[in-house]
Amino acid sequence: MAGATLLHSSPYTLSSFVARRFSLQPGSYSRFHRFTSTSCRLSHSLRRNKPPRLAVLAQARRGFSSKFSSDEFASPDDLYIQEPLKIVEYPDPVLRAKNKMIGTFDENLKKLADEMFDVMYRTDGVGLSAPQVGKNVQVMVFNPVGVRGEGKEIVLVNPRVTRYSQKVLPYNEGCLSFPQIYADVERPDSVKVDAQDINGATFTVRFTRFPARVFQHEYDHLQGILFFDRMSDKVLDSIRKDLEALEKKYEDRIGLPSPEKINTRKSSPAAIGFGNS
Secondary structure, three states: OOOOOOOOOOOOOOOOOOOOOOOOOHHHHOOOEOOOOOOOOOOHHHHHHOOOOOEOOOOOEOOOOOOOOHHHEOOHHHHOOOOOOOOOOOOOHHHOOOOEEOOOOOHHHHHHHHHHHHHHHHOOOOEEEHHHHOOOEOEEEEOOOOOOOOOOOEEEEEEEEEEEOOOEEEEEEEEOOEEEEEEEEEEEOEEEEEEEOOOOOEEEEEEEHHHHHHHHHHHHHHOOOOHHHHOOHHHHHOOHHHHHHHHHHHHHHHOOOOOOOHHHOOOOOOOOOOOEO
């Protein structure tokens, strides 16, 4: 899900998603209803501290239907954590790789989600997707407050957007995979999502304003889309040198050409890969 500074380009412009140096107003959550399932609350510290809960309307129902072939589902090896997770930076190809569906909801998945929250808080994040820590699976975690023990920890597995608003707003975004790089991205103001929780229960939820922004940023990662893919050419030009520097850093570290170059980038309309408007 980035960065640090409130800008004046829109009344809702927020700093991006890897840092939490902003204040969230109660109005931002007016339509963000509480999950009926408590299984997404993975942190024991949250239970002890009993922080205020964001609201998320979720209609849990078993039997998540899918028409995916078996090779599109993650294996136990895909979820197994052998070494401490760390942030994958652009232009590592894992950020563009296909992310497999989750079909087995076990301790490996719970451990992955727990570890992802740990990385997110340690890096001052408010959201994180599995490919950002080197795991190409359909899992994201976020807490719009960005502070352990406060806000609401949310885990979404196999999410898909079924509706999105026609109202589109610009925000100043950043990304843990693009350290210290921030720029405006336009996204729909609200989205309706079908997903599964950490135990496999299916639910439907509607996110608006800042939670919708965080979700869409992380959802893009699960589709292999990076935040600069959605920037206008003019906005992209403002960070082009920074992206080229990351490409060079990768080449120096790996000793091979960058798997992608910003100069060959193609822009993406704001709602590509989404459901109905």
